[in-house]
Amino acid sequence: MTKENQSEEKKPNSFQIFLEELQHSPRVVTILAILTGIVLGGVLAAVTSLDFYAAFAISPWEGILTGLEIAWNTYAALFTGSVGDIGRISDALAGGNEAEIRRAFFPFFESLVQTVPYLFGGLAVAVGFRSGLFNIGVEGQIFIGAITSVWAGYFFKGLSPIIHVPLTLFFGALGGALWGFIPGLLKAKTGAHEVINTIMMNYVAFRLSEFMLRGPIKDPTEFTPKSPWIEDSAKFFRFFGDPIRFHLGFFVALGIAFLMYWLLFKTTWGFELRTVGSNPRAARYAGMNNVAVTIIAMSLSGALAGMAGANEIMGVNFRLMPAFSSGYGFDSIALALLGKNHPFGVALSALLFGFLRNGARQMQLRAGIPIDIISILQAIILAFIAAPAIIRTIYRLKEPNYEEEGVKLTGWGGQ
Amino acid sequence: MAPLLELRGITKRFPGVLANDHIDLTLEKGEIHALLGENGAGKTTLMNILYGLYDPDEGDILVNGEKVSISNPTDAIKAGIGMVHQHFMLIPVFTVTENVMLGEEVVKNGDFLDRAKAAERIMEISEQYKLDVDPNALVEDMPVGIQQRAEIIKLLFRDADILILDEPTAVLTPQEVEELFNILRLLVDKGKSIIFITHKLAEVMRCADRITVIRNGKVIGTTTPKQSSTNDLANMMVGREVDLQVEKNAVKKGDVVLSVNNLKIPDQSNNLCVNNVSFEVRAGEILGIAGVQGNGQTELVRSLTGLLPPLDGSIQILGQDTTRSSPRKITELGSAHIPEDRQKDGLVLDFSVADNLVLNTYYLPQFSNGIIADENKVLENGKELVKGFDIRTPGTTTKVSSLSGGNQQKVIVAREFSRPIKLLIASQPTRGLDVGSIEYIHQRLIEKRDEGTAVLIVSTELDEILQLADRIAVIYRGEIIEVLDSDQANKEVVGLLMAGIRPDEETLKKARAKKEKIIMT
Numbered sequence: 001m002t003k004e005n006q007s008e009e010k011k012p013n014s015f016q017i018f019l020e021e022l023q024h025s026p027r028v029v030t031i032l033a034i035l036t037g038i039v040l041g042g043v044l045a046a047v048t049s050l051d052f053y054a055a056f057a058i059s060p061w062e063g064i065l066t067g068l069e070i071a072w073n074t075y076a077a078l079f080t081g082s083v084g085d086i087g088r089i090s091d092a093l094a095g096g097n098e099a100e101i102r103r104a105f106f107p108f109f110e111s112l113v114q115t116v117p118y119l120f121g122g123l124a125v126a127v128g129f130r131s132g133l134f135n136i137g138v139e140g141q142i143f144i145g146a147i148t149s150v151w152a153g154y155f156f157k158g159l160s161p162i163i164h165v166p167l168t169l170f171f172g173a174l175g176g177a178l179w180g181f182i183p184g185l186l187k188a189k190t191g192a193h194e195v196i197n198t199i200m201m202n203y204v205a206f207r208l209s210e211f212m213l214r215g216p217i218k219d220p221t222e223f224t225p226k227s228p229w230i231e232d233s234a235k236f237f238r239f240f241g242d243p244i245r246f247h248l249g250f251f252v253a254l255g256i257a258f259l260m261y262w263l264l265f266k267t268t269w270g271f272e273l274r275t276v277g278s279n280p281r282a283a284r285y286a287g288m289n290n291v292a293v294t295i296i297a298m299s300l301s302g303a304l305a306g307m308a309g310a311n312e313i314m315g316v317n318f319r320l321m322p323a324f325s326s327g328y329g330f331d332s333i334a335l336a337l338l339g340k341n342h343p344f345g346v347a348l349s350a351l352l353f354g355f356l357r358n359g360a361r362q363m364q365l366r367a368g369i370p371i372d373i374i375s376i377l378q379a380i381i382l383a384f385i386a387a388p389a390i391i392r393t394i395y396r397l398k399e400p401n402y403e404e405e406g407v408k409l410t411g412w413g414g415q
Numbered sequence: 416m417a418p419l420l421e422l423r424g425i426t427k428r429f430p431g432v433l434a435n436d437h438i439d440l441t442l443e444k445g446e447i448h449a450l451l452g453e454n455g456a457g458k459t460t461l462m463n464i465l466y467g468l469y470d471p472d473e474g475d476i477l478v479n480g481e482k483v484s485i486s487n488p489t490d491a492i493k494a495g496i497g498m499v500h501q502h503f504m505l506i507p508v509f510t511v512t513e514n515v516m517l518g519e520e521v522v523k524n525g526d527f528l529d530r531a532k533a534a535e536r537i538m539e540i541s542e543q544y545k546l547d548v549d550p551n552a553l554v555e556d557m558p559v560g561i562q563q564r565a566e567i568i569k570l571l572f573r574d575a576d577i578l579i580l581d582e583p584t585a586v587l588t589p590q591e592v593e594e595l596f597n598i599l600r601l602l603v604d605k606g607k608s609i610i611f612i613t614h615k616l617a618e619v620m621r622c623a624d625r626i627t628v629i630r631n632g633k634v635i636g637t638t639t640p641k642q643s644s645t646n647d648l649a650n651m652m653v654g655r656e657v658d659l660q661v662e663k664n665a666v667k668k669g670d671v672v673l674s675v676n677n678l679k680i681p682d683q684s685n686n687l688c689v690n691n692v693s694f695e696v697r698a699g700e701i702l703g704i705a706g707v708q709g710n711g712q713t714e715l716v717r718s719l720t721g722l723l724p725p726l727d728g729s730i731q732i733l734g735q736d737t738t739r740s741s742p743r744k745i746t747e748l749g750s751a752h753i754p755e756d757r758q759k760d761g762l763v764l765d766f767s768v769a770d771n772l773v774l775n776t777y778y779l780p781q782f783s784n785g786i787i788a789d790e791n792k793v794l795e796n797g798k799e800l801v802k803g804f805d806i807r808t809p810g811t812t813t814k815v816s817s818l819s820g821g822n823q824q825k826v827i828v829a830r831e832f833s834r835p836i837k838l839l840i841a842s843q844p845t846r847g848l849d850v851g852s853i854e855y856i857h858q859r860l861i862e863k864r865d866e867g868t869a870v871l872i873v874s875t876e877l878d879e880i881l882q883l884a885d886r887i888a889v890i891y892r893g894e895i896i897e898v899l900d901s902d903q904a905n906k907e908v909v910g911l912l913m914a915g916i917r918p919d920e921e922t923l924k925k926a927r928a929k930k931e932k933i934i935m936t
Binding site for chain 1: 582657720721722741743744752754759760761762763764765766770774775783785786787788790842861
């Protein structure tokens with residue numbers, strides 16, 4: 001407590017500080033968790049392969065070699081599938097055939113295309129978490145956003161893309177926002193738990209989309225339930241020719257991520273949102289309007305999810321079909337946690353998920369490794385993130401001496 | 416004969432801090448040995464070493480004259496050492512028996528728990544030491560005082576001879592403290608030995624046989640309550656002269672700032688927990704509301720600050736009706752609030768010191784343009800207040816959760832005092848703080864009063880009220896049963912009123928005649 005005590009403390013040199021920081025940084029844990037997950041994923045790929053056991057029957061050494069080979073092939077295929085075949089890329093560049101170059105670069109850009117809905121979805125979950133809300137309804141909000149944006153995409157005709165593209169995106173956001181607003185309102189006004197309500201809203205959204213596709217927004221010329229194609233003026237600009245689908249939505253998503261960062265950490269409203277999320281009682285004490293913050297935050301979260309749906313319509317599918325979102329909303333919960341609910345962290349983990357998901361398909365095709373390995377890989381990484389003690393034990397890292405940045409969620413009791 | 420327990424030259428270093436510096440300590444059989452020191456002096460570190468939670472860098476532990484090595488709590492229990500932590504280690508949804516058995520299960524027929532047998536043993540212990548704990552009660556249903564006794568039973572169940580109690584009174588009401596001291600006495604009478612960790616002077620004077628004072632990780636000295644006064648102990652603890660008497664000028668009352676009329680507040684089950692309360696506070700005076708915890712003070716303060724709408728009655732601040740105003744409007748009228756529970760209401764523990772210092776002013780022109788927060792100004796404000804209010808923190812961007820309790824309270828005081836205020840509502844402003852911080856906060860409160868702020872202090876610490884208040888309102892079962900001028904009040908009178916007993920004329924007369932000197936604790 002006294003001044004002389006402070007001066008007695010030895011000043012550690014900068015290298016020590018660096019080491020300490022490194023060992024305490026939650027980021028190191030994240031990176032190590034990903035690396036460890038990849039190693040374990042390789043082991044899993046090996047031990048689930050019949051070749052491995054056949055080789056093991058010959059000799060253990062043979063078995064280990066085969067196991068390594070399988071793991072190597074798995075990740076080689078994952079890399080080729082998500083980034084591209086380096087040999088093919090260089091040949092194509094040397095050959096100068098434009099179509100061939102595009103085909104060679106296709107996997108890389110396709111991974112980026114996969115990243116976009118993850119980025120929007122992850123931001124939606126992160127904004128919810130930051131305000132103390134667990135939005136499990138992202139998947140449903142994606143569907144509603146897709147419905148509203150597809151309608152705006154085909155209903156308005158003859159608009160300039162400068163107007164039609166933002167308008168369609170806005171409609172998507174609006175639909176998602178409505179789907180977030182309802183549980184947000186229920187939470188703020190009655191204390192009804194958002195986890196339950198968003199889950200239920202998901203089912204309403206799924207069935208509603210099926211109804212819409214069979215009735216109000218069905219393309220009458222089609223036999224199966226599909227919406228009409230959206231106007232060309234509502235489509236996101238594609239930067240390259242076929243087969244590359246890389247589109248403007250990627251940069252829109254990055255822009256929105258930056259906007260969210262600015263909103264959360266630089267504005268007074270973001271300060272309120274984070275205060276309500278971190279300690280609602282202190283927020284009330286400080287005179288903040290918890291009810292308004294909760295409702296707006298949940299609507300914003302829904303709007304971001306709605307943009308994920310709009311993005312898929314405007315950049316990839318151009319029309320709505322049943323079951324068009326293959327669980328982006330649920331993966332988003334995981335990747336928001338991986339990104340520590342920080343917009344930049346979410347952007348990085350969205351890239352990771354995008355590349356993994358896209359690569360997994362190729363992996364299945366080329367190496368015969370089931371696509372589920374990637375789900376397991378994601379699960380392992382998340383388990384390590386959720387239980388940093390495991391990673392700290394494996395790598396003998398020190399416990400951080402300060403609290404890690406965490407997210408608090410309200411419990412079932414509403415406390 | 417060798418002492419029961421001896422610590423020799425215990426040293427523990429943490430990065431950048433020498434938490435324990437060659438500490439020697441002996442515990443004789445059948446004594447209560449108080450370990451006295453401010454928060455952060457190294458008391459808890461020392462006890463965690465003794466209990467096997469930390470390894471010492473140097474030094475030996477001897478039990479009955481023999482060197483023992485204690486590297487985990489199991490070793491400690493084997494050596495007969497048990498510890499009651501400040502935060503209880505009980506599972507709320509388990510019964511007392513189940514909690515006590517945990518880790519030391521009594522079984523029958525191989526692998527089945529024998530709750531009855533364990534409960535029987537607990538009953539025996541409970542009766543032997545007059546602990547009065549029902550072995551079959553659920554922990555979550557029990558008051559804090561009883562939970563603590565369940566923790567003590569846990570130790571006795573494991574045949575501990577040396578009981579370490581870490582700040583056992585911090586969570587107790589005055590009555591529960593009284594009961595605890597009786598239990599401790601009985602325990603030592605029956606041959607147990609106790610190490611009692613605390614920073615409260617009055618308590619060590621009351622219950623300890625010997626006192627060892629620790630400061631900055633070093634033993635300053637060992638003494639007995641007879642050989643020293645509270646002032647001596649305070650000086651040893653803090654390392655400088657501490658003024659336990661608060662100097663106050665005569666009161667200069669101004670206009671009415673806060674006026675409360677016939678206020679009625681319902682609690683969660685819709686009973687009135689504040690009933691027909693009326694009082695006023697004038698500029699330049701301190702009104703103290705004295706009362707045992709749970710008599711409606713919490714709800715009263717929450718109503719005054721806009722957090723809990725009252726059922727009936729009115730509240731006026733500076734002539735404006737604020738009965739159902741929002742917390743922000745009340746704040747903007749120039750009212751400051753030091754909340755009862757600083758961690759739950761007053762601070763966002765995940766946020767930095769600087770952010771917490773603008774928790775209710777972040778939106779004002781000096782910190783933002785209405786939309787964008789001005790980080791530089793927030794940090795500047797943080798630096799200024801950290802310096803001005805002597806907040807001990809590594810920096811303004813440090814998370815407030817890593818500060819000590821006293822410094823956390825200083826963050827709140829700095830925030831509330833740094834803007835122009837007309838009314839200050841302070842609820843339990845010094846609960847759980849060390850002597851140095853209490854002294855500091857008391858001085859600041861008096862300063863505000865002398866500047867002409869109307870101050871309302873709600874406290875369950877009788878001594879605090881008697882020291883600070885110019886007028887004392889006693890609250891009992893939701894009603895203010897008496898308002899006394901400070902020169903009519905003494906410990907006896909207010910103490911009786913707090914228990915709901917109206918003192919007779921004789922006592923009142925005595926109080927007026929002889930204004931007792933009150934020593935702060």
